[in-house]
Amino acid sequence: MSDAAAAAAAAAAAAAAAAAVAAASLDPPKRSRPIVLVTGTPGVGKTSTASLIADRLSFEHLCVGDLVKEHSCYEGRDETFDTHILDEDKLLDLMEQMISDAIEEGKGVVVDYHSCELFPERWFNLVLVLRASTAVLFDRLTERGYSDRKRGENMEAEIMQVVLDEAKESYSQEIVHEVQSNCLDDMESNVGRIEKWTQQWIKDNPDGQ
Ligand code: ADP
Ligand code: MN
Numbered sequence: 001m002s003d004a005a006a007a008a009a010a011a012a013a014a015a016a017a018a019a020a021v022a023a024a025s026l027d028p029p030k031r032s033r034p035i036v037l038v039t040g041t042p043g044v045g046k047t048s049t050a051s052l053i054a055d056r057l058s059f060e061h062l063c064v065g066d067l068v069k070e071h072s073c074y075e076g077r078d079e080t081f082d083t084h085i086l087d088e089d090k091l092l093d094l095m096e097q098m099i100s101d102a103i104e105e106g107k108g109v110v111v112d113y114h115s116c117e118l119f120p121e122r123w124f125n126l127v128l129v130l131r132a133s134t135a136v137l138f139d140r141l142t143e144r145g146y147s148d149r150k151r152g153e154n155m156e157a158e159i160m161q162v163v164l165d166e167a168k169e170s171y172s173q174e175i176v177h178e179v180q181s182n183c184l185d186d187m188e189s190n191v192g193r194i195e196k197w198t199q200q201w202i203k204d205n206p207d208g209q
Pocket of ligand 2: 046047048112
């Protein structure tokens with residue numbers, strides 16, 4: 001090999017090594033367990049269901065409403081509606097970090113929130129949309145002490161299947177599953193379904209995803 005050819009080969013090898021390093025550092029870690037979103041109107045049972053899933057499968061539970069409060073993910077107040085304005089960028093950065101920490105630890109994640117369009121589509125392997133009947137939701141929201149107006153708005157959203165439509169618009173249809181959450185039998189069956197589905201996902205993705 002000429003000196004010139006040797007130098008070119010060395011340069012090519014160095015470039016390939018540099019590219020490999022860059023690719024390795026850019027590649028996000030592979031998930032060995034799935035990431036599940038539990039969504040639905042307030043009161044349908046997201047936090048109860050997600051807590052059970054987290055217990056049974058040793059998943060990390062991200063209750064987004066709690067995260068928003070704990071980390072003050074607000075960018076001011078909406079005086080008309082007397083509510084905080086969500087700082088989505090802050091929330092998503094925080095969640096991205098928590099999800100990647102869970103993945104590094106080899107854990108699955110279950111996220112629970114009453115909205116779903118704000119999250120990146122790539123986060124979730126499954127989106128579970130919980131539904132409750134009008135009568136059941138009325139009782140749960142009354143017990144929660146919601147005002148007539150707030151209870152009415154949420155019941156209307158449930159009847160109009162606002163969150164289900166949002167989920168179908170934001171994620172691929174195959175991963176969106178609508179289930180009833182009216183009674184404890186429903187909850188048990190929903191959690192059981194997620195357990196079975198997770199076991200299958202792990203079998204189907206032996207090298208992670
Ligand atoms: P969300 O997080 O969707 O607002 P929660 O999980 O806080 O709802 O549930 C609201 C209330 O309804 C709680 O008191 C909970 O125990 C009850 N609940 C939720 N899901 C069910 C269910 N499938 N069967 C019976 N009670 C339920
Ligand atoms: Mn909740």
